[in-house]
Amino acid sequence: MSIIYVLIPIAMIFVMIAVAVFFWAVKSEQFDDLDRQSVSILFDEEPKKPTSSDHPSASSTAQDKGLPL
Amino acid sequence: MTVLSCFHCNEPVLTGNQFVTHINGNDELMCCPGCQAVSQAIVDAGLLSYYKFRTEPGSKQTALVPDALNAFSAYDLPEVQQDFVHSKDSIDSVSLSIDGITCAACAWLIEHKVKQLSGIQQVMVNSTTQRAMITWDNTQIKLSDILGQISRIGYQAAPYQVDEQEQLAKHNSRKFLLRLGLAGFATMQVMMFALALYTGYFTDLDVQYRDYFRWVSMIFATPVVLYSAQPFYFSAIRTLLSGKLNMDVSVSIAIGGAYVASCFATVKGTGEVYFESVSMFTFFLLLGRYFEQKARQKASVSSSNLHKLVPLTAHLVTDNNIEEIPAKKLRLNDIILVKPGEMVAADGMVVEGHSSINEAMLTGEQMPIDKQANSEVYAGTINIEQPLKIKVTALGQDQLVAEIIRLQELASNTKPAVALLADKLSRYFSGTILTIALITYLVWHQISPDDAFWVTLSVLVATCPCALALATPTAVTCATAIFTRLGIITRKAGVFEKLPKIKHVVFDKTGTLTCGTLSVGDITLLSELPKEQVLAIAAALESSSRHPIAAAFAPYVDHQFKVEDIHHEVGFGIQAVINGCQYRIGNAIFTGAEENSAKQQIWLSRVIKDQNQPIAAIEINDNVRCDSLLTVSELKQRGLKVSIASGDSSGHVKQLAQTLAIEDVHTGLTPEGKLKLVKQLQQTHPVAMFGDGINDAPVLAGADLSVAMGSGSAIAKNSADLILLGDHLSRFTQAVSVATLTNNIIRQNLLWAIGYNALILPLAVTGHVAPYIAALGMSASSLIVVANSLRLLRFKQ
Numbered sequence: 021m022s023i024i025y026v027l028i029p030i031a032m033i034f035v036m037i038a039v040a041v042f043f044w045a046v047k048s049e050q051f052d053d054l055d056r057q058s059v060s061i062l063f064d065e066e067p068k069k070p071t072s073s074d075h076p077s078a079s080s081t082a083q084d085k086g087l088p089l
Numbered sequence: 090m091t092v093l094s095c096f097h098c099n100e101p102v103l104t105g106n107q108f109v110t111h112i113n114g115n116d117e118l119m120c121c122p123g124c125q126a127v128s129q130a131i132v133d134a135g136l137l138s139y140y141k142f143r144t145e146p147g148s149k150q151t152a153l154v155p156d157a158l159n160a161f162s163a164y165d166l167p168e169v170q171q172d173f174v175h176s177k178d179s180i181d182s183v184s185l186s187i188d189g190i191t192c193a194a195c196a197w198l199i200e201h202k203v204k205q206l207s208g209i210q211q212v213m214v215n216s217t218t219q220r221a222m223i224t225w226d227n228t229q230i231k232l233s234d235i236l237g238q239i240s241r242i243g244y245q246a247a248p249y250q251v252d253e254q255e256q257l258a259k260h261n262s263r264k265f266l267l268r269l270g271l272a273g274f275a276t277m278q279v280m281m282f283a284l285a286l287y288t289g290y291f292t293d294l295d296v297q298y299r300d301y302f303r304w305v306s307m308i309f310a311t312p313v314v315l316y317s318a319q320p321f322y323f324s325a326i327r328t329l330l331s332g333k334l335n336m337d338v339s340v341s342i343a344i345g346g347a348y349v350a351s352c353f354a355t356v357k358g359t360g361e362v363y364f365e366s367v368s369m370f371t372f373f374l375l376l377g378r379y380f381e382q383k384a385r386q387k388a389s390v391s392s393s394n395l396h397k398l399v400p401l402t403a404h405l406v407t408d409n410n411i412e413e414i415p416a417k418k419l420r421l422n423d424i425i426l427v428k429p430g431e432m433v434a435a436d437g438m439v440v441e442g443h444s445s446i447n448e449a450m451l452t453g454e455q456m457p458i459d460k461q462a463n464s465e466v467y468a469g470t471i472n473i474e475q476p477l478k479i480k481v482t483a484l485g486q487d488q489l490v491a492e493i494i495r496l497q498e499l500a501s502n503t504k505p506a507v508a509l510l511a512d513k514l515s516r517y518f519s520g521t522i523l524t525i526a527l528i529t530y531l532v533w534h535q536i537s538p539d540d541a542f543w544v545t546l547s548v549l550v551a552t553c554p555c556a557l558a559l560a561t562p563t564a565v566t567c568a569t570a571i572f573t574r575l576g577i578i579t580r581k582a583g584v585f586e587k588l589p590k591i592k593h594v595v596f597d598k599t600g601t602l603t604c605g606t607l608s609v610g611d612i613t614l615l616s617e618l619p620k621e622q623v624l625a626i627a628a629a630l631e632s633s634s635r636h637p638i639a640a641a642f643a644p645y646v647d648h649q650f651k652v653e654d655i656h657h658e659v660g661f662g663i664q665a666v667i668n669g670c671q672y673r674i675g676n677a678i679f680t681g682a683e684e685n686s687a688k689q690q691i692w693l694s695r696v697i698k699d700q701n702q703p704i705a706a707i708e709i710n711d712n713v714r715c716d717s718l719l720t721v722s723e724l725k726q727r728g729l730k731v732s733i734a735s736g737d738s739s740g741h742v743k744q745l746a747q748t749l750a751i752e753d754v755h756t757g758l759t760p761e762g763k764l765k766l767v768k769q770l771q772q773t774h775p776v777a778m779f780g781d782g783i784n785d786a787p788v789l790a791g792a793d794l795s796v797a798m799g800s801g802s803a804i805a806k807n808s809a810d811l812i813l814l815g816d817h818l819s820r821f822t823q824a825v826s827v828a829t830l831t832n833n834i835i836r837q838n839l840l841w842a843i844g845y846n847a848l849i850l851p852l853a854v855t856g857h858v859a860p861y862i863a864a865l866g867m868s869a870s871s872l873i874v875v876a877n878s879l880r881l882l883r884f885k886q
Contacts, residue, residue: 021298028305035278035309042270046263053215059193062142 095120097128097243099146113137123150127243134242136201143194150243161233161240164248168415169400170232173248180210182224183232186249186394187239190219195244202242206230218390221246250396250803258386265320265379272317272375275309276368280864282306283365287861296358303355306364314348318371320378336515336554339522343549344370350546360543366550366864373871377559380566384579387569391578395812396803401468403427403434406478416468423481427472430635433479436488439464441478443659447471447637450782450802451489453599453736453758455607455711457636459660469783473635474657490804493760493783497808500764500791505771509583511561514839515554518846522552529854544856551853551863552846556870560838563878568831571884576799576814577824584810585835587794588828592774594724595767595788598735598742600781601798602749602818603711607641610708615682616695623705625650627693630663630674638691638709662691671696672704682706689741711741713748716819721749723822732770734763736784763788779818781805796821827884834881838874845870 045051092101096110096117108119110128119125127150131139163169170176174183190196196214199221203212208229214221223235239246282302289299318341325341328334347363354360401416404426411426416434419425424440427433433446445457448470457473460466466479467489485491526548533541568585572578579585596602612620624642629650631639634657655665662675673694677684680694681701689709694701721731731751735742738757746754755766764787770776771793778785778792781801789795790808797809798816806812813820849866852858 024298025301028301031278032305032308035274039271039274042274043267046266046270051266053196053217056193056196056214056216059142059144060197063138063194063197 093118095124095149096140097124097147098149100149112140121150123243126150127241130241130243131198131202134202134205136198136242139194139198142197143192145191147195147243148189148191161236163233163400163402163413163415164236165231165233166400166402166413166415168418169402173398174232176227179226179228180224181227181232182211182222183248185221185223185236185239185246186397187214187219187221188245188394189243190214190216192216198242199239199244202238203235206235206238209235219394220249247397247399249393250398251393254385255389255393258382258389262379262382262386265375265382268317268319269372269375269379272313272368272372275313275317276365276372278309279306279365279368282309283861283864286362290859290861300355300358303351303362303364306362307352307355310348310351310364310368313368313371314344317375318344321371321374334516334519334523335512336519336558339519339549340370340374340554340558342523343553346546347550350542361547361860363546363550363860363863366553366860366867369864369867370550370553370555373555373867374558377555377562380562384562384566384569385582387573388578388580392580392806392812395578395799395806401432401434417485419481419484421481421484425479425481427466427477427479429472429474429476431472433466433468433470433472435468435479435481436483437466437479437481439466439477440480442475444475444477445473445636445659447473449599449605451493451784453597453782453784454739455599455605455637455737455741456739473637474659490783493786494804496760496764496787497790497804500787501808504791505775505793509561509586510835511557511839514843515557518554518557518843522549522554525552525850525854533856540856544854547856547858547860547863548850548853550860551849551858551866553863553867554842554846555867556842556845556874557839559871559874559878560842561835563875564831564834564838564881567834567878567881568827570882571827572824575820575823575827576817577820578812578814579810580812581810584794585828585831587775587810588825589832590775591729591777591794591825593730593732593770593776595732595734595770595776595778595792596751597763597778597780597782597785598733598737598745599711600801601714601779602717602733602745603713605781605800606712607637607709608712609641609645610710612708613706614704615706616702616704618704620705623693623707626667626672626704627674627707629667630655630665630672630693634663641709664696673701689739711745713745714816714818716817718749720818720822721751723819725750727822727825734758734766734778734788736760736763736782760784760787764791767792779821780809827881830884831881834878838877841873841877842870 094100095102096112097119100120102118102120104120106118108122108125109116110119110125110132112128112132119128174181187199193216196216199214200212203209203223208226210224210226212221212223225235236246282305285302286299288294321337321340321344324335324337328338344367347367350360351362351364351367354362402413403416403419404411405414406424406426419435425434429444439460439462441462443461446460446466447457448467449455450469451467460477469490526545529548530541530545533544565585569579599605612623614620614623624645625647628642628645628647629652631642632646632652633655650667653666655663657663658675658679661679662673664671664673673680673696675691677692680692680703682692682694682703690706691709692703693705693707694703724731730753732753732755733742733746733751734755736758742754742756758766763785767776767778767788768791775793777794777796778788779796780789781798783802783804786804786808789797789805795809796811796813797806799812799814800816811824845866849858
């Protein structure tokens, strides 16, 4: 039974680490957007076939097909 | 026949297969050119994952007006940017509010679309708050380009005005989450040792182990008492200093007393310890506060998002040219040029030009008002036909809009306060508990002085107001979640208690009961031309006009009718040559027709040798919202009185009242007049007011409960308790149902909390409550309250 004199302090250290991790997570805004982070794993990191000519300042009438201009 | 739905936004496709986008090897059907353009932009950017992983359909696109693509240029003015852009060297950063985010896939889509642009340093989109944080290099890309790119994929981004509560709410939410988390961790640990100690009541636990467990519990409970429970102490001290009582007073006494006493017991090795009760107590109470805080934060975020910063710019006329400057840099007697379709930037006097101005936002009058030299114009109104030169006569606080805002502030100060049931209860509750605790102490002091302190402590701990503190916040949090699902934003506390009490509903007309957009009604043909042709000619004539009437003809445009030689006669109508024949559209005088004052009509005529030949009389209606009739009749069924209070003085209001069967109609009211009317009605019973314009702001601030339309003006939304996002009026009756249900749940919760306390109090007073019974009762009563509140979420629309 005297083993608890060793085990409980170890458990306390674990709890302290858990609390520290929780504080760090809250402060680094990880709880600010819960529905976004949960699905980010599904998305590709890089989009397929990125079109290099997609410069904003270029007039983009080609892509505005169907716009009643 | 099945109606196909749009691949992008899931709305039914009523346009056949005109609009198609090639996605992933299939031709997908779209409902409108807007959705087609947006989906095409998404495909071209290679962001197909959006369609693969989205959990909600996209938002319906209204076809992009070419003007919208240039409207962002004002955001590049340095004077405008200094309000919301943070600059460091050449790196700028801005926080944008984005409309149209429906799920996490939208956030991903926006991030990757923006990342593809050159000069972007960092993009972070938060789909919960619907905001984006963007950092860019201003030597490579302009803010207007970024906003333009976001609008290309179907989202409207704009800087926003941070609600003054929001910063505070965010900070508080985070603090509460930290306190709650710590209390949670500690409570779990303390509870484990407490269980070991409980077994000590029934079996023999060695004293050395018992004391060891107590010491460990004390170590865990200390941060909870010293850090997590701080808000209760501060609130208690504040209340006591103002000479009142509230729940936090008895809570603080219980937490402080139980903790100190338990520490003594631990050090001395005697008595009882209540560490687990103290920790759990704090945890449950914080849970309730955290819910409240979260709901408050959500409301403040939504209302900040509704406050888009639209930079008001003016074209200043100088000796040699015209330059665009922010409105706040204008000075008295400056001459500004207001082009057709632009907003007037300051109150002023017309010095040159002749046009008509749409003042609906200020007055509720639908029809534009004729303005010529020496007429007064007001900031925030919209110029329709011709360019006007205006001399600025008032700025800032002296403008008509500022007058209305002052009236609004005055009205909100006299708004009837709502006393929350839970607050009233908690005052009496604390007083009662403290009195009983004192009596208990005095009585036990006579019987057995040694036990007096411990019994009194158990009274304070056992009669914990946990369940009482959780009763309202949990119910309100669930109800707020339902409101969000219905598209209703609650901006103020106490809405749920006020809603069922409303006995009289007053509606503004324009933009509330009606859509605020005109449409074509009955057509009386006066010649051999068929109806389709008449409409096509009228549409062709109106195609270049910005008059609200012109928008009504937009659906009838036929490109076979070519318009040449067009003349706008301000205040009269339009004349043009179509396919070699001269036509006029406009009022009776202009077209040589006979006036019929009962209806709002315009006439179309052919001009042959300077002679008008009327072809058709076209009635113009302001479309009644599709659910206005339903809403009004439902409100009447519930026994509520319904009135209309409108700034419009035309016969149209009476006509609308007949359609909707509303007897009590007030027309031609100024903002003050509306406020007076509602104040008068408030003498007899609580009044709810619906509005959307600037002219409704004061009355919205003064009514018992005010509802603004999501499409309304920022000032109106600012003084509203509820905001209807999708402009569905019928949501209001559902809101009343939800609020009634919520009130019932709150009452049940409070009844249960009081009942539990009534049950445990005699046991505590007679000294029969051991720490484990106190802890058990506390958690059971709190869980029952939470479970009861969760029943609300089963509400079906």
